Amino acid sequence: MVEPRPELSKLSDYVPGKSIEEIRERFGLAKVVKLASNENPLGASPKAVEAFHGIADSLHLYPRGDAPKLIDSIAKMYGVATNEIVIGNGSDEIIDMVGKAFIRQGDNCVGITPTFSVYKFTTLSNGADFVGVGEGEVRASLDDLAKAVNDKTRVAFICNPNNPTGAYYTEAEIRDFLKKVPQNVLVFLDEAYAEFATAPDYPNMAKFIREYPNLFVNRTFSKIYGLAGLRVGYAFSNAEVIRALWKVKPPFDVNQAAQVAAIAALGDKEHVQATRKMNAEGIEVLTREFEALKLRVLPTQANFICVKIGERAKELVAFLEQNGMIVRGLTSFGMPEYIRVTVGKPEENAFLMELVKKWCEA
Ligand SMILES: Cc1ncc(COP(=O)(O)O)c(C=O)c1O
DSSP states (O other): OOOOOGGGGGOOOOOOOOOHHHHHHHHTOSOOEEOSSOOOTTOSOHHHHHHHHHTGGGTTSOOOTTOHHHHHHHHHHHTOOGGGEEEESHHHHHHHHHHHHHOOTTOEEEEESSOOTHHHHHHHHTTOEEEEEOOTTSOOOHHHHHHHOOTTEEEEEEESSOTTTOOOOOHHHHHHHHHHSOTTSEEEEEOTTGGGOOOTTOOOOGGGTTTOTTEEEEEESSSTTOOTTTOOEEEEEOHHHHHHHHHHSOTTOSOHHHHHHHHHHHTOHHHHHHHHHHHHHHHHHHHHHHHHTTOEEOOOSSSEEEEEOOTTHHHHHHHHHHTTEEOEEOGGGTOTTEEEEEOOOHHHHHHHHHHHHHHHHO
16 A cells, blocks of 8 residues: 555545535535635626636637736736745645745644634644634634744744634734734734725735745635636745745646736726625624524624524524525534524625525524
8 A cells, every 4th residue: 555644544434515406416516605605795706707708719728827817907906026936726825835835744833723724734734733723703803813833833824814713913913913923933814804894904914025024915816806727826025935936836837827817807996896795794684683582693894794503503504405595514624503694795794684584493
């Protein structure tokens, strides 16, 4: 038997949101709505879809691995230099590249928890330990995260706003954290949901990468831009850090369709605004309706809400699935009494609440 690396024995399988096909087939349903993976309910930007169709004639050609047009568009939008940007096949791959470039066997990485599972997965698969700081719905303190850093720490993961709670950290808190940790610790700030944030003190930190050479800011086209199926992530950091990532980056990972669609999506301000507006209104409605059922919703800056259901949360998730509504149970995040619901279109939110009310009344 060919033995896999021993580190792999520590890894558990990634638990994705269930798919529409899976639930449709299992329960023989015609209508299934998925509010489980924080996708954009309005779909992709129409301009991105048009660009996608436009490259059908050149599918036989390899993409430009250095994606100069996409990198230029991102650089202009954020006011950073092109050598301060890396792209990947989704930000999942960027996290993987950070692992390959910076995490060694015997190191450790720290992160606020509960949070997005790929940070821990990447840490463990590179033979390092993951130290999570924080538990349940209470927002972990970045002071405590700084205290968890020791001389073996390579990366500190902070998801802002955090998946699955929706909580956020301010600029002052992040700057204070950056001051406290040594410069050889990469501070991986994951801003996958940044575009949805409405709090006046929610910080976009890309503009600070020159001030903090160990600051790393991750973004994605999967959420507000609605391109989760095409897989494009991007990130900003000091040019030396970025150079290390380009060394481990697979050469043709961001395909042609993804490159042209991402450029078009970046320029589609209308789609971004419509998505933000619908999201903010959806959060208001869902919060009000869950609260009317005496179920607590955590304050959120993202495109999802986290709701405390109690001991019967798993039962609710199963009931919803049987009736054509997929939401995310949070057992794998260590929050078994909670569910995470992606904010949908008004009619999808209404369908969800109709089912939740039915379940509460049963
Ligand atoms: C916090 C966070 N970061 C990154 C990702 C991965 O995004 P991508 O689709 O760019 O790989 C997700 C996906 O859900 C996420 O929640």
